[in-house]
Amino acid sequence: MNGTSFQSDIRFWLRQGNTVNHLLIWNIVIFIGINLLYLISPNTAFAWTFDQLTLHSLPGTFIRKPWGLITYMFTHVEIFHVFFNMLNLYWFGNLFRSFLGNKRVLPLYLMGGITGAALYMLSYNLLFPGMPSTMIGASASVMCMLVACATLMPNYEIGLLFFGNVRLKWLALAVIVLGVISIPRGNLGGIIAHMGGALFGFVYISALQSGTDLCKPLIWLFDAETRRENKRVQARTKPKKSPLKVVKKPDDNNQLRLDQLLDKINEKGYNSLSAEEKAWLDKVSKEN
Template identity: 30%
Template sequence: MMRISETVKHLLLINVIMFIGTLAIGEGILFYDWFAMHFPGNESFKPWQIITHMFMHGGWSHLFFNMFALWMFGSPVEQVLGSKKFLFIYFSAGLGAVAMQVGYYYFQYLPIYDSLVSSGLSGNEIIQMLSTNKVIEGTTQAQVAELQNIFPIYNASMVGASGCLMGIMAAFGMMNPNAELMLIFLPIPIKAKYFIPGIIALDLISGISGQSIFGYGNVAHFAHVGGAITGAIIMWYWKKTQFNRNRWY
């Protein structure tokens, strides 16, 4: 069995502790309010959530698969790059994931919000209805339909290390392009240089279509794409400017 590297070991421990805290404090509700990443336009958003959501998970299976990926891909990446560069990719990918997912949310949210303002609603009225899920008197059916379109965005929250891990997976794939990987439900060995771009492409298709290809709901697909792109850009830059052609260290 591959040895767990030190930084990966610490990240595993932090994620598990945070998950236990979610179960133990306020039946998870308080922990999610404090540390999950909320839509920035929502009053529940706090700046620290940009980082803390990376250590939150929505259930045992979510935690298990993310931590398994952290061990599987994180340890070999850290062993080659060292802890500082590993952490730089990890958190940069997490930030890239947030930026792309929130950017996509705003791409959907702002045109509808502006349309509602143009139709006669004030900003305060819009936020009040989105926050309480109660329609104020005088709101038209057309306005209600538009409010329903942005209600899930305004009340969206993000949790999980998936964005960070997609960046680490991208780094692993660039370092080990011929390593053979397999999906649990598709036990066919595929080289990393095909496997990881394929996973990114599936996330992109799912994000654009709004339908998860693997049937899982409530997945921040654009966060996955943002994390992977960030990790790949960092590794490309490091290879170009700091390393020779034959090694990553």
């Protein structure tokens, strides 16, 4: 396969409008880029770039580099880390997309990652106050996708090597249980972030089934068609005022009638007024 053919395949893949493909590309590009920096300049360029992309647990460092809340979930260094995350993102991201649409993929990916990061930072500052720690990887976002799919369609079956067909609810439960069991020996920060992503995936689908879309603000932000549709709905529901219809205040109406009666008196005299007009004029004069 020549370079031109490869570039054409990538462009075609991206033009399909599948947000999962875009997420995969961004994660892979950043993985390749940061590893190239490691080969070229491990102690300077790589170290500086990694420090900018990672999520810092210490509040003081996080405040200086808040973009880490987003960039960490697109950053991987180890090959197996990125491989398994991207494999699961491809499976469960496309499964989620097929049921709930493309426009919810990126918002859910981000919200799952943000929830995992928030739980990670909170736990580390409570358990190990003052101890610096960093985190990278899309695991929280991917776990969010998995649990969201399992909550939405718990009995949906997928084929797993060596295990055969497994229902999503059992797969999600197994992954969560394995994560909890491995806390004493595993990557505590990463596992806590996984649980945060899983929690948001469950809460998101539960709220969505009740009629509340927690990702709605991000959907509006990222999806131009949603913004246009909202404008069309507002235009249809907004009451229209006729430029020909002028609504006068009661005081304006009273003044207009008073002027008309005074003109009538000037032209034809007071006796030309009807009994009702005389009574109304007498009432207005007493009020003033």
